[in-house]
Amino acid sequence: MQEMITIFQDYLQQNGLRLTSQRELIARTFFQNRGHISTEEIYRQVRKIAPGIGFATTYRTMKLLAESGLASLRRFGEGFSRYEPAGTAEHHDHLICTKCGKIIEFENDRIEALQKSVARRHGFHVTDHKLEVYGLCRKCRQ
Amino acid sequence: MQEMITIFQDYLQQNGLRLTSQRELIARTFFQNRGHISTEEIYRQVRKIAPGIGFATTYRTMKLLAESGLASLRRFGEGFSRYEPAGTAEHHDHLICTKCGKIIEFENDRIEALQKSVARRHGFHVTDHKLEVYGLCRKCRQ
DNA sequence: AATTAATATGAGAATCATTGTCAAGAAAAA
DNA sequence: TTTTTCTTGACAATGATTCTCATATTAATT
Known part of the structure; x- marks a missing residue:
């Protein structure tokens, strides 16, 4: 801090x-x-x-x-x-419950690797990304 | 149409x-x-x-x-x-050039599958997602 | 067809997050 | 200390979007 x-x-x-x-x-x-x-x-x-x-x-x-x-x-x-x-931690993405608004962070290297490979295939050099997965958390599914 | x-x-x-x-x-x-x-x-x-x-x-x-x-x-x-x-086509994600604003759409089933598995691990049921990969396109890298 | 009820429209006001302006204040440089 | 530079808070301005409302249009009912 x-x-x-x-x-x-x-x-x-x-x-x-x-x-x-x-x-x-x-x-x-x-x-x-x-x-x-x-x-x-x-x-x-x-x-x-x-x-x-x-x-x-x-x-x-x-x-x-x-x-x-x-x-x-x-x-x-x-x-x-x-x-x-930001700055110290790894890049992470978000899992968001559309009902209660709960936000969970996650990291997944395989997803990131796939993103890079898709980008490369299109001639892009990746500098950043944003992945938000929306759904219902366990509680909100009842 | x-x-x-x-x-x-x-x-x-x-x-x-x-x-x-x-x-x-x-x-x-x-x-x-x-x-x-x-x-x-x-x-x-x-x-x-x-x-x-x-x-x-x-x-x-x-x-x-x-x-x-x-x-x-x-x-x-x-x-x-x-x-x-929307409605007819598959869900797709975006590759965005931060310099010229060019937007390319892509689909990747493996990424989607990984998202679901991550979500499942956290007790989520996925209803939607949004993936944006930012970077520089071939032209803008010159 | 005439009347009544419901939905749509355009104009402009209102909203909400964010940014700009500016005069006054604080800090650093001279 | 004087001058220059950077900051601040108050409030106006912005820009996208939504709301309000009087008027228009369409549909339903008589």
């Missing part, structure tokens, strides 16, 4: 930006949470500690975190964005 | 709705196009033929087409929606 802040700071410095108290608070709040958090939710949590903070600053900072490679943006078709920690 | 209109009409009738000239024009325009068309683009094309048509009607009709199972909504993170023909 401390390391994350350091990485963020390095990124900022390298771009002539500063690690302000607002940015640090937002970043810490983000890292404290388990993934898939919405900007709105970050904003709410941050406001409990620093009520004066603006949502523009929250949006701006989340964008910086994404640019620094520490956060990655996900859109699950809910009409708003979510961010999840 | 005529068949599509008939299916659409059936869907509408079964829901106490009517196939108006506007709806038919929008549906025909949609089917004439190759997939991944934005609502905006449909609206533009439709207006050439019927300048009086409103964008609200276009949005409403695209939604009906999706509900009828003839169109399926895709969001590629561009900030707006696209629709593609």
